[in-house]
Amino acid sequence: MTRTRTDIAKLGGPWSETMVWYARAVGELRTRAFDQPTAWTYLAAIHGVDFQGWLNQNILPPNPPIPQEARRIFNQCQHAGWFFLPWHRGYLHAFEAILGDWIASQGGPGDWALPYWNYLNTNDPNARDIPSEFVDATFDGGTTNPLSQATRGPATTLGPQAWIPVDISLNAQTETIYTSDPGTLGYGGPISGFAQQGNAFGGNESDPHNLVHVMVGGDNSPSPQGWMFDPNFAALDPLFWVHHCNIDRLWAAWMTSAAHSQETSRPWRNGPFPRQFTMPDANGNLNVFIPSETLPGEALAPTYDDLVDGTGIPPAASGGPAMVSAAPPTAGPSRLIGVNDQSLTVTGTQVRSRLAMSAAPTQTLGAVGGQQRVFLNVEGVKGQSASGVVNVTLTAPGADPGDAGPEATKTLVFFGLANATSVEGPHGGSGLSQIVDITEIATRLMSDGQVDALDAHLAQPEGGGAELTVDRISIYIREEP
Amino acid sequence: MGRFAAFTAQLSSSTLPYLFALSGAAYLALILLPQGGAIAELCGTLTVSDLGRLLLTAPWLVSPGQLAFDWGVMVVAMMTPLIAPLLSHARRSVTAERRWAATIAFLGAYWAVWWASFLMIFPLAIALTTVTGDDAGFPAALLIAMIYSASPAAQRARNACHVRLRIGAHVFQDSARQGFFTGLRCIAACWPWMLVPLTVVTGHTALMAVIAFYLFADRITPPAQPGWQIPPAFETLFGPTAWRAGSFGAKTAR
Numbered sequence: 001m002t003r004t005r006t007d008i009a010k011l012g013g014p015w016s017e018t019m020v021w022y023a024r025a026v027g028e029l030r031t032r033a034f035d036q037p038t039a040w041t042y043l044a045a046i047h048g049v050d051f052q053g054w055l056n057q058n059i060l061p062p063n064p065p066i067p068q069e070a071r072r073i074f075n076q077c078q079h080a081g082w083f084f085l086p087w088h089r090g091y092l093h094a095f096e097a098i099l100g101d102w103i104a105s106q107g108g109p110g111d112w113a114l115p116y117w118n119y120l121n122t123n124d125p126n127a128r129d130i131p132s133e134f135v136d137a138t139f140d141g142g143t144t145n146p147l148s149q150a151t152r153g154p155a156t157t158l159g160p161q162a163w164i165p166v167d168i169s170l171n172a173q174t175e176t177i178y179t180s181d182p183g184t185l186g187y188g189g190p191i192s193g194f195a196q197q198g199n200a201f202g203g204n205e206s207d208p209h210n211l212v213h214v215m216v217g218g219d220n221s222p223s224p225q226g227w228m229f230d231p232n233f234a235a236l237d238p239l240f241w242v243h244h245c246n247i248d249r250l251w252a253a254w255m256t257s258a259a260h261s262q263e264t265s266r267p268w269r270n271g272p273f274p275r276q277f278t279m280p281d282a283n284g285n286l287n288v289f290i291p292s293e294t295l296p297g298e299a300l301a302p303t304y305d306d307l308v309d310g311t312g313i314p315p316a317a318s319g320g321p322a323m324v325s326a327a328p329p330t331a332g333p334s335r336l337i338g339v340n341d342q343s344l345t346v347t348g349t350q351v352r353s354r355l356a357m358s359a360a361p362t363q364t365l366g367a368v369g370g371q372q373r374v375f376l377n378v379e380g381v382k383g384q385s386a387s388g389v390v391n392v393t394l395t396a397p398g399a400d401p402g403d404a405g406p407e408a409t410k411t412l413v414f415f416g417l418a419n420a421t422s423v424e425g426p427h428g429g430s431g432l433s434q435i436v437d438i439t440e441i442a443t444r445l446m447s448d449g450q451v452d453a454l455d456a457h458l459a460q461p462e463g464g465g466a467e468l469t470v471d472r473i474s475i476y477i478r479e480e481p
Numbered sequence: 482m483g484r485f486a487a488f489t490a491q492l493s494s495s496t497l498p499y500l501f502a503l504s505g506a507a508y509l510a511l512i513l514l515p516q517g518g519a520i521a522e523l524c525g526t527l528t529v530s531d532l533g534r535l536l537l538t539a540p541w542l543v544s545p546g547q548l549a550f551d552w553g554v555m556v557v558a559m560m561t562p563l564i565a566p567l568l569s570h571a572r573r574s575v576t577a578e579r580r581w582a583a584t585i586a587f588l589g590a591y592w593a594v595w596w597a598s599f600l601m602i603f604p605l606a607i608a609l610t611t612v613t614g615d616d617a618g619f620p621a622a623l624l625i626a627m628i629y630s631a632s633p634a635a636q637r638a639r640n641a642c643h644v645r646l647r648i649g650a651h652v653f654q655d656s657a658r659q660g661f662f663t664g665l666r667c668i669a670a671c672w673p674w675m676l677v678p679l680t681v682v683t684g685h686t687a688l689m690a691v692i693a694f695y696l697f698a699d700r701i702t703p704p705a706q707p708g709w710q711i712p713p714a715f716e717t718l719f720g721p722t723a724w725r726a727g728s729f730g731a732k733t734a735r
Contacts, residue, residue, distance in 0.1 A: 071705070071706075071710070072721050182573035183573070193491075193566070193701075193703065194703045195703065196703075199645075265490075266486075266489075266490035266493065267490040267491060267493070269490070270486045270487040270490045271487055272487065272491070272703075273484065273487035273488045273490075273491045273701070273717075274484070274488070274698070274701060274702055274713075274716050274717035275702065275703055275716070275721075276484070276487065276721070278721070290487070335576070335577065336574075336575065336576045336577075337576075339649055339650050340649070340650075341649060341650055342649075343647055356650055358576055379647075380645065380647060423637070423640050423641065423644070423704075424637075424640070424706060424707060425704065425705075425706055426703055426704050426705055426706070427704060428640050428641075428643030428644055428703075428704035429640070429641075429643075429644050429704075430643065430644050430645040471646075471647040472574075472647050472648070472649060474574075
């Protein structure tokens with residue numbers, strides 16, 4: 001039996017058979033106790049759980065039964081590292097199998113598959129709207145709709161807003177390398193260990209993954225943010241799963257290009273150690289999986305109805321992706337060329353920091369997706385908000401950022417900020433880093449040759465949240481191989 | 482599959498192979514150097530009265546210089562493999578030209594802090610052996626180390642061992658600062674285990690190696706919520722079933 005995942009917009013909805021069964025299954029799983037491996041709350045806690053927060057929001061009843069394997073199975077989600085994509089693929093597979101098993105047992109389609117929200121499909125004018133099945137109050141002849149039973153922000157469509165002035169895009173699909181060298185952007189993220197919130201985001205995770213989470217979940221401040229805003233609540237929202245299904249599809253599409261280099265080194269293929277990725281099956285048994293099982297042709301590889309619409313990837317050329325192993329992190333071709341001189345506190349008021357440049361990029365900087373590129377790193381960002389947004393404007397030393405023009409500003413989104421800041425949790429408290437391509441900005445600022453310094457101006461956008469701190473700002477260049 | 486495959490893959494990554502080589506060289510020095518072994522000679526006879534007797538009969542065995550040298554080699558042998566992620570952080574945060582400076586500063590500060598811990602750990606070992614007597618010193622030290630490893634305090638210290646600090650334009654100072662604080666946090670996580678080899682009469686170096694392996698297994702576990710638990714090294718060594726027990730308490734609300 002093959003489960004083929006399909007675009008919600010192509011299912012003939014609203015309330016196609018696939019979506020009706022999804023809603024019924026979510027409703028069923030929500031009736032199960034927290035310590036049952038097939039319960040809605042158990043499955044969401046595998047991604048991340050703020051136990052006290054769940055109690056405060058009555059997501060869990062007082063004194064819920066805690067599964068004995070809680071420390072092993074909960075808080076597993078892999079973010080800001082190279083396991084982001086394979087871990088979430090295994091997670092979706094387990095979720096889909098559990099729902100599919102119940103749906104089949106109720107007389108539903110035996111090949112039921114998780115649908116995806118194809119929000120970047122330019123052929124669909126309504127693609128960015130939250131699908132109506134996740135908004136309707138009732139379904140199935142008046143039954144309360146479990147798919148809309150979630151705390152969300154006010155946005156009903158994806159796109160720039162005053163507090164997050166940046167749009168989702170398919171820019172990541174042009175990245176050619178899965179694993180980034182230090183300080184540079186790759187498709188899948190930098191080398192990492194088992195890290196619920198690792199160090200730096202990969203291209204796919206940064207945009208559109210993080211942006212969709214934050215756009216859907218914020219901004220309800222100062223009241224509790226929507227669930228999608230926080231990794232410890234996100235998987236409670238049924239929308240999470242169709243969002244991640246699309247993120248996974250983008251990876252599947254990316255891997256069809258012969259121009260792309262998928263990671264296959266032993267440390268990636270075998271996964272982290274000693275804590276390994278573990279998922280429940282439909283019978284409640286716990287099984288370990290490793291990233292190599294998520295690659296095309298392997299047991300956890302999904303099937304999609306289409307890998308072209310809304311993926312930015314042309315129809316597959318023969319041959320598929322190149323499968324390569326990452327270079328050791330210390331031997332990568334990336335090079336640090338600038339670093340600032342101080343840690344910063346960032347609020348709604350702009351703060352400036354000067355970067356001393358040790359070298360200028362060469363005159364032959366490439367366009368996005370090319371081999372010679374410049375990257376801005378905003379590192380060690382910490383804060384108490386579940387996620388954070390920061391605008392960074394780069395100028396020549398002493399220049400007024402107001403004169404720089406909008407193209408000189410990058411908006412960075414830090415999904416899972418509070419998790420990454422906590423020293424009491426599974427991250428360790430080193431904060432998050434965001435890497436963004438500034439090749440065009442650097443080309444313009446350095447067009448006259450060697451520069452000794454650049455100024456970075458940082459502020460939270462309009463209506464910015466709680467104070468953030470930034471350990472370091474740096475600039476890296478990725479040289480030609 | 483393959484816990485073993487995942488483990489060996491991890492061993493081959495990062496700076497670990499070089500750190501293991503440094504550690505191995507220090508073990509060899511402990512075994513082969515003709516001047517080595519002062520700590521080994523003292524181990525298990527570290528009561529206050531025995532120390533006085535030694536000062537009268539074999540003062541070369543308590544030579545401060547020799548003890549400091551032996552302790553330093555012992556620290557390099559046991560503690561060097563524990564720092565791969567943070568040493569990598571220091572190295573990748575600087576330009577290629579400054580990578581060696583960052584490495585030397587980090588390792589120097591880390592080893593220096595551990596070396597200075599002798600002033601705390603050696604008196605503690607003497608006190609322990611004096612209280613328990615020669616025969617009970619080893620099991621007592623082992624019990625203390627095991628209980629501490631299971632405690633929330635040890636998990637907090639382990640979590641702190643993962644914290645990366647800013648490495649800015651002042652490469653040497655910033656890397657030394659990272660090494661210094663990593664060393665302090667490492668001592669907070671490991672100190673009772675360093676008492677253990679100081680309480681045995683024979684097999685000192687072999688016991689050091691066993692404990693170093695245990696501490697490595699302990700350190701490669703990811704950060705976790707502090708709470709009473711089976712020491713995380715047991716999950717590394719024996720698999721996740723040994724890790725199921727342990728508290729799963731409330732976290733800070735948003």
